[in-house]
Amino acid sequence: MAKQRKYIFITGGVLSSIGKGISAASIGMLMEQRGIRVTMIKMDPYLNVDPGTMSPFQHGEVFVLDDGSETDLDLGHYSRFVQNARFTAKNSFTTGKIYDAVIRRERAGGYLGKTVQVIPHITDEIKRRIQDASVDSDLAIVEIGGTVGDIESLPFLEAIRQMRTEEGAANVLFVHLTLVPFIAAAGELKTKPTQHSVKELREIGIQPDVLLCRSDRKLPKEVKEKIGLFCNLPGDHVFSAVDVSNIYEVPLYFHEEDLDEKIAEKLGIWSGRPDLFRWREVVKKLQHPKGQVYVGIVGKYTDWRDSYKSLSEALLHGGVANDVQVNMVYVDSEEIEKGKNHELLDKVDAILVPGGFGERGIEGKIQAIEFARTQKIPYFGICLGMQLAVIEYARHVCQMKQANSGEFSPNGKENVIDIIESQKLLKETGGSMRLGAYPCQILSKIKNETTRAFEAYGRELVSERHRHRFEVSHSFRRILEEKGLVISGKYTDPHTQNELVEMIELSDHPWFLGCQFHPEFLSRPLQPHPLFIAFISAAKKHKGNVQ
Ligand code: GLN
Numbered sequence: 040m041a042k043q044r045k046y047i048f049i050t051g052g053v054l055s056s057i058g059k060g061i062s063a064a065s066i067g068m069l070m071e072q073r074g075i076r077v078t079m080i081k082m083d084p085y086l087n088v089d090p091g092t093m094s095p096f097q098h099g100e101v102f103v104l105d106d107g108s109e110t111d112l113d114l115g116h117y118s119r120f121v122q123n124a125r126f127t128a129k130n131s132f133t134t135g136k137i138y139d140a141v142i143r144r145e146r147a148g149g150y151l152g153k154t155v156q157v158i159p160h161i162t163d164e165i166k167r168r169i170q171d172a173s174v175d176s177d178l179a180i181v182e183i184g185g186t187v188g189d190i191e192s193l194p195f196l197e198a199i200r201q202m203r204t205e206e207g208a209a210n211v212l213f214v215h216l217t218l219v220p221f222i223a224a225a226g227e228l229k230t231k232p233t234q235h236s237v238k239e240l241r242e243i244g245i246q247p248d249v250l251l252c253r254s255d256r257k258l259p260k261e262v263k264e265k266i267g268l269f270c271n272l273p274g275d276h277v278f279s280a281v282d283v284s285n286i287y288e289v290p291l292y293f294h295e296e297d298l299d300e301k302i303a304e305k306l307g308i309w310s311g312r313p314d315l316f317r318w319r320e321v322v323k324k325l326q327h328p329k330g331q332v333y334v335g336i337v338g339k340y341t342d343w344r345d346s347y348k349s350l351s352e353a354l355l356h357g358g359v360a361n362d363v364q365v366n367m368v369y370v371d372s373e374e375i376e377k378g379k380n381h382e383l384l385d386k387v388d389a390i391l392v393p394g395g396f397g398e399r400g401i402e403g404k405i406q407a408i409e410f411a412r413t414q415k416i417p418y419f420g421i422c423l424g425m426q427l428a429v430i431e432y433a434r435h436v437c438q439m440k441q442a443n444s445g446e447f448s449p450n451g452k453e454n455v456i457d458i459i460e461s462q463k464l465l466k467e468t469g470g471s472m473r474l475g476a477y478p479c480q481i482l483s484k485i486k487n488e489t490t491r492a493f494e495a496y497g498r499e500l501v502s503e504r505h506r507h508r509f510e511v512s513h514s515f516r517r518i519l520e521e522k523g524l525v526i527s528g529k530y531t532d533p534h535t536q537n538e539l540v541e542m543i544e545l546s547d548h549p550w551f552l553g554c555q556f557h558p559e560f561l562s563r564p565l566q567p568h569p570l571f572i573a574f575i576s577a578a579k580k581h582k583g584n585v586q
Contacts (some may be wrong), residue, residue: 044173045306046211048199049182050245053218057253058289062216063182064120065290070178071121072313072509078124078176080169081110081131084182084191088135100348101558103506104128108476109386113182115349117448119563120290129172134191137164157194165198166205168535178308188239196548200244210468213303215240215247216280218282219262228254228264237270246271248305249298253280276301285325285355287564291315321359321564327549328364332578335387336581337370337407339400350393350421354560357571361579372403384410389417389578392424394506394557398447405431416501417550417568417577422507425543425553429511429519437522439515446509455519457491457512473505479541479556482527491552495573501528503541503556510555511540523547528554550577 047066051059063079071077072364087093090101091109102115108128118126141164145155173179183199185192203211217233237247250257250266258266258279267274278296283289293299294315303310334354338347351367358365370383384390390411392404404424408431411418420428425445433442433455441448444456481502483493493499511519511526528542545551554570561567 043210045178047180049214050187051216052187053232054307055186057218059216060116061286061289062251063180064116065293068120068290069294073310075310076177077121078173078179080181081113082171082195083111083133085133086135088139100346101505105476112348140164161194162198197242213245213247214249214364216251219252221255228262233266234269250277251280255282259282287322303323317565324359330363332363332388332582333366333368335368335370335384337372337389337392337404339372347393351561353559353568353571356562356564356567357575358574360567361575363491363579372400375403375406388582391419394422415549417581419574420553425555428553429455432524437518444509455512455515456509472508476504477530478502479528479530485525490527491544495569504560505556
């Protein structure tokens with residue numbers, strides 16, 4: 040008989056932003072390290088069909104998968120915590136996507152004259168998608184976005200309520216994350232918000248099996264017992280989710296309280312204890328770094344760090360690999376334009392310009408790149424950051440005074456960055472952006488010297504994820520190369536044989552590299568990305584030089 044698949048559904052109560060994604064990812068990591076085949080799914084209650092069109096200001100980063108789907112930033116957490124699951128478009132869906140599918144089916148006559156309703160048609164579509172995304176796993180961990188009590192999430196909650204009955208109570212576990220605030224004036228941990236949130240869940244037919252209580256301290260046994268009593272579950276099914284200094288500590292705390300053991304017991308999963316040796320090593324290195332580096336990140340969303348979530352994580356991973364703490368100094372490019380912030384750039388050990396869209400702050404970023412190039416400060420340009428490095432080089436080294444990107448000067452005469460072959464490619468894929476994984480051929484040597492790209496990767500063929508519209512233009516490639524810009528990574532379109540520039544670098548600089556793709560999406564604490572390892576190593580060397 041085929042093994043019965045198990046499901047864990049994670050809901051959140053009281054407030055948003057109390058760490059549901061990290062809690063889900065942590066449970067995924069612990070169960071995977073117990074030797075179980077895990078997958079993770081995120082269901083979002085908003086009506087956008089995917090987060091691709093949403094502002095990172097509001098919603099945080101758009102996380103891109105290999106297959107080109109634009110997903111919620113929680114898929115980024117899952118990818119960093121769970122090693123073996125391969126996430127695709129199926130692992131993330133929204134209310135918008137569900138309704139879109141149901142309405143299309145209705146228009147195509149798929150419901151044979153029936154009245155199409157939330158129950159059962161929307162809920163059936165939700166259940167079908169959960170099952171479809173879980174096919175290759177023994178345990179599916181499903182996170183429901185939003186907070187219990189929101190109108191939008193009701194169909195999702197109804198669908199998971201039905202699944203408990205259909206799949207069997209022994210195969211489905213409801214985990215609920217709530218907040219237990221410490222009220223200083225009373226000197227007490229307050230359980231009332233948790234009681235209310237669980238009451239709300241029970242009203243719609245869901246009795247949580249396990250409670251994770253976010254709090255600034257560990258919950259004492261009496262508090263757990265009290266919560267258990269009011270929420271109709273045993274006190275030893277109530278766990279603390281304490282505030283931690285870095286997110287990678289969360290699964291270790293959960294494990295310390297035997298959460299994974301309890302989950303395995305409740306779901307009847309036979310497995311050994313998790314192997315957390317390597318994870319502990321990473322946490323130790325984050326807690327006790329041997330040194331420090333300061334990386335200036337020049338961007339415009341300076342006050343909204345969630346829009347660079349994968350990037351900041353990848354930098355931390357690069358730090359772990361180099362035994363240093365990476366301090367990120369957010370530098371507002373518009374302030375650089377006003378002539379300020381040069382002092383800030385002076386103090387950092389390396390400069391990074393991340394991906395971005397739109398014209399605001401562009402000139403400040405170009406100034407920062409010029410500063411990094413001429414002052415020989417390690418520079419890493421990602422996507423837009425690479426495009427701007429090419430523009431900077433064209434303007435100041437190749438004397439192309441009007442060098443620019445088609446994104447900012449559509450009719451410019453010297454658009455070294457423009458929409459070119461990608462347009463053809465996009466017509467085939469039907470989208471407006473080049474999205475997802477493409478192979479990149481790495482140049483190993485230039486004039487007998489190993490390229491920085493090859494030095495970092497140690498191989499000639501890699502695959503990296505993309506999310507952009509513009510490319511380095513063919514028309515100006517020769518002049519850029521003649522003046523010393525090294526194209527150290529490229530993609531050859533298998534249909535047209537046309538080449539797209541994937542990576543650029545400079546030979547006469549300690550470390551100056553740009554990539555058209557987003558390496559941060561592939562970095563993990565247990566497998567830091569090679570380019571981030573190399574960049575932080577260069578920052579460390581630079582620090583050594585300037586001291
Ligand atoms: N705006 C640029 C483009 O569309 C860069 C995109 C990015 O950095 N992700 O090509």
